[in-house]
Amino acid sequence: MMCPCRSTTSATEPAVVTRARLGLAVALIGCLGAAQAASVAMTGGMGSKALLVINGGAPKALAAGDTHQGVKVVSVANDRVTIEVNGRRDTVMLGGAPVSVGAGAVAGGGREIVLHASSGGHFVTQGSINGRSTRFMVDTGATTIAMGADEARRLGIQFESGEPFYGSTANGTVRGYRVQLRSVRIQEVEVFGVEAAVLPQPMPYILLGNSFLSRFQMKRENEQLTLSRRF
Numbered sequence: 392m393m394c395p396c397r398s399t400t401s402a403t404e405p406a407v408v409t410r411a412r413l414g415l416a417v418a419l420i421g422c423l424g425a426a427q428a429a430s431v432a433m434t435g436g437m438g439s440k441a442l443l444v445i446n447g448g449a450p451k452a453l454a455a456g457d458t459h460q461g462v463k464v465v466s467v468a469n470d471r472v473t474i475e476v477n478g479r480r481d482t483v484m485l486g487g488a489p490v491s492v493g494a495g496a497v498a499g500g501g502r503e504i505v506l507h508a509s510s511g512g513h514f515v516t517q518g519s520i521n522g523r524s525t526r527f528m529v530d531t532g533a534t535t536i537a538m539g540a541d542e543a544r545r546l547g548i549q550f551e552s553g554e555p556f557y558g559s560t561a562n563g564t565v566r567g568y569r570v571q572l573r574s575v576r577i578q579e580v581e582v583f584g585v586e587a588a589v590l591p592q593p594m595p596y597i598l599l600g601n602s603f604l605s606r607f608q609m610k611r612e613n614e615q616l617t618l619s620r621r622f
Contacts, residue, residue, distance in 0.1 A: 429476045429491070430445070430489045430490070430491050431462055431476075431491075432444045432489040432490070433484065433485045435485070440454045447577070447578060470485040474492060480492075486524055501620075503580070507614055507615055507616075519575070522574065525542065527598075532600075534601055534602070535569075536602055537588045537594070539590060542597060551568065565592065568589045571585070575603055577599075607620055607621060
């Protein structure tokens with residue numbers, strides 16, 4: 392049986408390309424407008440600063456009083472940070488699911504995910520599995536979401552009770568496990584009941600494969616990838 396993932400594939404699969412909308416792209420990359428919400432996760436701390444991932448971007452070290460992409464840090468503790476967006480405050484827990492703050496925020500009921508390519512050309516984003524924060528890389532060549540065993544344990548996934556399989560990788564034949572994830576959330580979009588594969592080797596990211604991507608229409612415009620939910 393072939394392995395349900397390929398660790399060397401990037402998200403460069405041809406997509407429907409329409410006329411570039413430069414103004415929209417700039418607006419999405421820049422600070423959020425007053426009517427928009429922000430998705431914020433706390434991934435660590437550096438003394439008096441919190442490492443925050445805002446709208447799926449790279450972690451940013453921010454102290455109380457700092458503002459980044461429209462998100463103001465009110466206070467920082469060892470395991471939590473209080474933030475403010477558009478006059479609304481909320482608490483973000485270390486390692487917890489991203490919190491949506493600001494006008495128009497919804498609890499996972501969004502319909503669209505917008506990602507921007509990293510310097511390496513990959514689409515990497517912060518998100519959560521079963522309510523716990525993690526980091527994804529889009530991989531259109533992966534049959535399912537795929538992760539290493541260590542990350543699965545950190546996320547509290549009991550993969551040893553899943554369905555075992557054997558697959559071929561660059562390092563030879565390995566034993567993996569198929570599992571069902573209760574929920575996968577990226578930005579304001581949450582999907583339930585998603586198949587995943589857990590592999591023994593360590594992986595720098597969780598591969599966001601087609602068990603998740605197939606639920607969306609994908610459109611790439613230059614360095615922007617938009618996933619629109621199918622209904």
